[in-house]
Amino acid sequence: MPKHLSALPRELACATPGQRLHVATLNDRPLPATLLCGAQAPGSGPGVLLTAGVHGCEYCSIQACLELARELDPARLCGTVLLVPVANMSGFYERLPALVAEDGKNLNRVFPGSASGTVSEQLALLITQLQDWADFYVDLHGGDLHEAMHPFVFVPGVADPEVTECARQAARCLDVDVRVLSGATTGAYNSAALRGTPSLLIERGGLGRWSRAEVDAYKADIRSLLCHLGVLEGTPGGADSQRECTHPVYLEASARGFWYPAGDIVPGAPVRKGQPLGLVRDLSGAVLQDCRAETDGMVLYMTVSLAVKEATPLVAYG
Known part of the structure; x- marks a missing residue:
């Protein structure tokens, strides 16, 4: 069995090297995901988790994740990439800014979640389990229906120093000119980092729209990050300069x-x-x-x- 897969939900644990596996549920919970099991040096390489749609109206991130799930070629990957393109399905279909429709909670504010909690808290716990599987985690966001956004990236600043530095080095390969060192402990990416998984939150797009240029820029960032992590061959990109906002x-x-x-x-x-x-x-x-x-x-x-x-x-x- 390829590295890491035994720790994933049972719907994904059966994947084999070179396979693209689409599933409609994780641990029997409706949550579509795509697992790309790399064929390069099977059993080696990192596990990378990408989530989008934690807020269901941040469309650039969702569309970019959907396209990456179809376009990334498992035959070229060294490692495993797990993509969850719409983490908050009810918020997406209800066009509900920030909140989960079933309980009216902000999914990004209830991590690490609870097995006995509301829908949002149970969903957060499932994503937490995926974060704990991953060697690196990226949460894709953007402006909500009422928000205009300048592209930038959040780096967790409250984790162990080596976790923060790993995330900072990864942020430098993104084509954004600002990285914000977060002092918060809330949010999916901060929760993951506090438990030891290097993580980023990328912001791009907004206003209830998505454009081809923004989605392509998002995908280029993720491909550059995968090169940095050694999952894809190639030289990582990045902005001409990137300052850190503390x-x-x-x-x-x-x-x-x-x-x-x-x-x-x-x-x-x-x-x-x-x-x-x-x-x-x-x-x-x-x-x-x-x-x-x-x-x-x-x-x-x-x-x-x-x-x-x-x-x-x-x-x-x-």
């Missing part, structure tokens, strides 16, 4: 209202300390919140919808 700012609405971002605030735009970022107004037009930059940086992502709720994101920068 203190990102996540601006939230202080009250529900109407959001008017400043005209020069767009993803990728530079910001200076004190610069106006936007206003939250009430029904009468009175200003509820005058948002200004706390520090210099660059806009990573932002809400573009008119409606905002209290304590929800407006602009992230750093």
